[in-house]
Amino acid sequence: MSDEAKSPPAARPRRTQAERSQETRNKVCEATLQALVEVGYEQISTTLIAQKAQVSRGALTHQFPTRNDMLVAAFEKLVGEWREGYPFGLDPDKEQLSVDELIDALWNNIFADGRYIAAMELMLAARQDNELGHALRDILVSWIRKRDRITVRLVGGDVDDAEADLKVQLHLSVLRGIAMHQSFDSDPQTANKLIDLWKRIARKA
Amino acid sequence: MSDEAKSPPAARPRRTQAERSQETRNKVCEATLQALVEVGYEQISTTLIAQKAQVSRGALTHQFPTRNDMLVAAFEKLVGEWREGYPFGLDPDKEQLSVDELIDALWNNIFADGRYIAAMELMLAARQDNELGHALRDILVSWIRKRDRITVRLVGGDVDDAEADLKVQLHLSVLRGIAMHQSFDSDPQTANKLIDLWKRIARKA
């Protein structure tokens, strides 16, 4: 059995401290987002997340001293993914999207994802929590600012045009409302029909 | 001090058992809804609600054996108020509303209320809880069915017209999305601007 003794936990490549930290943090954040979608905010506990992430509770609490730290980091990761993916590989300075394309892009890349609902639940749950709430809002505003500016350009509007900005806000509100509808409604087709109807109406406006 | 002994807890009018029950149930439901708005779903505990409602915990648990029973009853009360108030004293068989009037009526009577956001939070929080979730959904569907049918008639559509129904769903989705926006956004005027923009667009469609 000397062979087993010499190569015990299979291949364990040497990692830097930064890599070790990042790996645990990623695993925890990913597990948190997954749990938000699967079991909901209320069920989330540090113990559950540690199990899901295949990480000891000690490692988790070392990286995230408080439960809020963990939730904030997970939220930050999600928003970061939105931020990185936007505007879907396009160059807003050169390209412009038709209304239909914009709606599809926003819907498919952000609002249709179960993670969007998870984010909504988190935001709603934290809307009164001064500590968690403020942290989440701070993360949101920077992303929202970028998102809105790029979106206005994508549809060919002037960045400083209040009317164009309002139109973008309405687009986002409509998709948000449909996403919420979808999360309650049993018929998955309704969302698509609503999207199509909104496209028809938005085209004329 | 014989006077004090003879009239101890001030004036205590004689109530029937039904009245006593109804009074505690009402106080608890009202406190629950208020707490949902003020401190959010996560903070709600039977202890907190009993305190807010000025009711002993024993009285609460007697009326609502489980915490879910309490939440369901509160939700039922809220939906009941919507149901009773709808369609805002109008007769949908005789009267019809312009698009502007419909939007204003829906917004002012339902979506602009902080309780609507509270209901959303409750629904989102319960979306994974099979027991609470099903109970809330059951309460919702009966109200939604009535709401949608009346709304379609209010705008002069045929009840069985799928297109008219879809339009109503879009109206509701837009207002829902704006309501969510409002609960996060710091500027309270944005919601009004979005409503106005939506009116202009909806008028043309």
Place this chain on the structure above:
DNA sequence: GAAGTTACGAACTGGTCTACCTGTTTTCGA
């Protein structure tokens, strides 16, 4: 007005969660 029923009050219990704390292993820097 007495027995029975319902509403209420208060204390207790079993379980869970967060934050903290003490050792151990891995990596880093000189």
Place this chain on the structure above:
DNA sequence: TCGAAAACAGGTAGACCAGTTCGTAACTTC
């Protein structure tokens, strides 16, 4: 290579909460 520091592992304490139990008070019925 060796001491320091960071990452990790696991356990504990204190608080809280939902549900239960049991005794008391208010109401109802006959």
